[in-house]
Amino acid sequence: MSNPALDVVEFVLTTHFYTQDRDLDENDLPPRFRQVYWSADAAEDAPGGVERPLKATDETARTATGVERPWDAVSDLLFTQRTEFSGEISLTQPTMGLEWYRDRADDDRIAGNPTIVAALEAAEDLEAPVTREDARADVRPVQADRVWIDALLSEYFDEDEDGEMLDLVNVRAPEEIETTLADLVLTGDQEGEIQKIVKAIEHREYLAEIGLREIGKLLFVGPPGTGKTTVSRALAHELGLPFVEVKLSMITSQYLGETSKNVEKSFEVAKRLSPCILFIDEFDSVAKTRRSDEHAALKRAVNTLLKSIDEVSLVRDEVLLIGATNHPDQLDAAAWRRFDEIVNFPKPDRDMRADILRVVTKEMKIADFDPEEVADRTSGLTGSDLRMVLREAVLGALTEDRMTITQADVMEAVEDFEERDNLKNMDMIDGEGAEVLGETGSNDAHDHGEDGGHDHGDHDHGEDGGHDHGDHDHDGDGGGSADPTRGAEPHGRTQD
Structure with a gap:
């Protein structure tokens, strides 16, 4: 859970110590902070940078932390002050502020801010959980912003x-x-x-x-x-x-x-x-x-x-x-x-389809959901196809004002998908059939075009997955059965 006071104090501490320590550069700033101060005119030999001094105002603190009223979050702390005219929030006692933050922030959070780590390393009685070098290595470089x-x-x-x-x-x-x-x-x-x-x-x-x-x-x-x-x-x-x-x-x-x-x-x-x-x-x-x-x-x-x-x-x-x-x-x-x-990247087998279904539905409410049954009925479908099936099941339930779908909804969506796929693959010879196909738009109902045309193709666990570099004979079948490694399975989102 977010702690507004901790968020704002970290931001103010970062602006203070970054301004004071000239050995620090943009890669010592967490990306969410440095983007607030980015200037295209900051450096002659680079496409931009962060210019000192950094000032923590109500506006910059709100942008960097998401705290709607930054000063209200820290006004009761003994080491903070605010200039009424400019709205700048600053530290009356930086060391006290650093001690306060170190006592309340966990090690992972501190390690994500190289500027704070550098300040802790320089302090006499405070200990940093990691070195500044290690902290910088774990922060996304400015070149990726x-x-x-x-x-x-x-x-x-x-x-x-x-x-x-x-x-x-x-x-x-x-x-x-x-x-x-x-x-x-x-x-x-x-x-x-x-x-x-x-x-x-x-x-x-x-x-x-x-x-x-x-x-x-x-x-x-x-x-x-x-x-x-x-x-x-x-x-x-x-x-x-x-x-x-x-x-x-x-x-x-x-x-x-x-x-x-x-x-x-x-x-x-x-x-x-x-x-x-x-x-x-x-x-x-x-x-x-x-x-x-x-x-x-x-x-x-x-x-x-x-x-x-x-x-x-x-x-x-x-x-x-x-x-x-x-x-x-x-x-x-x-x-x-x-x-x-x-x-x-082969099509998934039955077990892999079941895994894909579990991942995709992690955040869905499905009564009596049986991914194994769905996997049995969806031979030949890719991860993108399965995502499409589940989308249709959800939309079908919403048309009935339901936000909980059932196994029956999913199986019905599978049948609908199969019908559309059959239409796509039909040999439409007579003119009347071709006209109907054009009117319904089914001609491209299952045309996935390029990779990622639909979602969740990334969960495909094909039986094979091997690759022979000796002669580059890649017919999709030459590699033996790869033992799929199932990583963490949070919600299964895809980009395409």
Whole structure:
């Protein structure tokens, strides 16, 4: 439960000690505090920063802490004062305030504020739970803040000249990604690859020392809706990295003549925002098996893409590259060779579907819910499909003014989904049937397009999940049964 007095005191202490200690920089400030003071004109050699002195006013304290009346929360404390004219809240006795905060804040909270940790380290009779260095390591770096990202893009790219290209690149700050890895249930292989990447980023300097630079290029393969995009975004959230998403199909279809240029620009954006994750969706739309009769511009685009992949490195450039494809069979052999890891995202088996259902329904009220029965009836459905089924069950109950759904509601939603799926797959030969299909909109009722078109594909636990890097024979079936690792199962949200 939030403690308004503790929240406001932490903020005021932070502004005081950050102003006093010139050795502290923006990465010593918790993100929620530094964004309050961010200025695009604060530094000549950076896209922005935080200028001293920091003043804790009613307005800044309210923005940073969410406490509606900040002064009322701390007015009774002996070490606080407020200037009536400016509304500035300050400390009459900083050491007393620091002692008061240390006695009441738990260690995890203190460890999340490097400025407070530095003040405790400097105090004679107070002990910090962690070192300032460790505290800084656990705080999201300023380079991952939305304000930094926007300022950097504005500095390096001209809105008139590069505007169309930047429209094709979706950049998200970590705090804008709601899904975390803790929300997901991954296959053993998926979890293993993520752990490898986390360690590679953590020990990047060591990898450079031993000459292992060609690392950090992953290819996610699997049907639509199996979580390729969502897992990538959750990884960005987990690592505190900007997420740069590029849909190659849009670059190709809208600006065929400019494709090569825009591919290069996309990689340039990622390098400018490094450290970051560059996620290339619909990878097969450009890197298809090459034919002699294909458009010359597309040939150039493929060559440019392959060259750009060769020239980007996690170790050297701090860019983690993730490609995703729904059609691995269409990829050019040269494209396969560019990736050091292939991660399979198959459809879930029965047990995995049951797990997905448990996760998705964690916050729902369902009378007599039996996820095993639903799993038995939903063979072949992805995590996104299951999410769609549950959505229909909830909406159906709401039409009857009910906020508690039943097992019968869920099973009825499964039947409705199957009917829509059957309509989509019907061979509509006669004109009358085709007209009805168009009127109902059922033609795309189950068309998931790109990965993540629907929610919760990230919970797919396919039986397989293995990946053979020796010959890159990825037909979705070659890896043996992976023992899925079921992580924490909070509410199952997805982004797409």
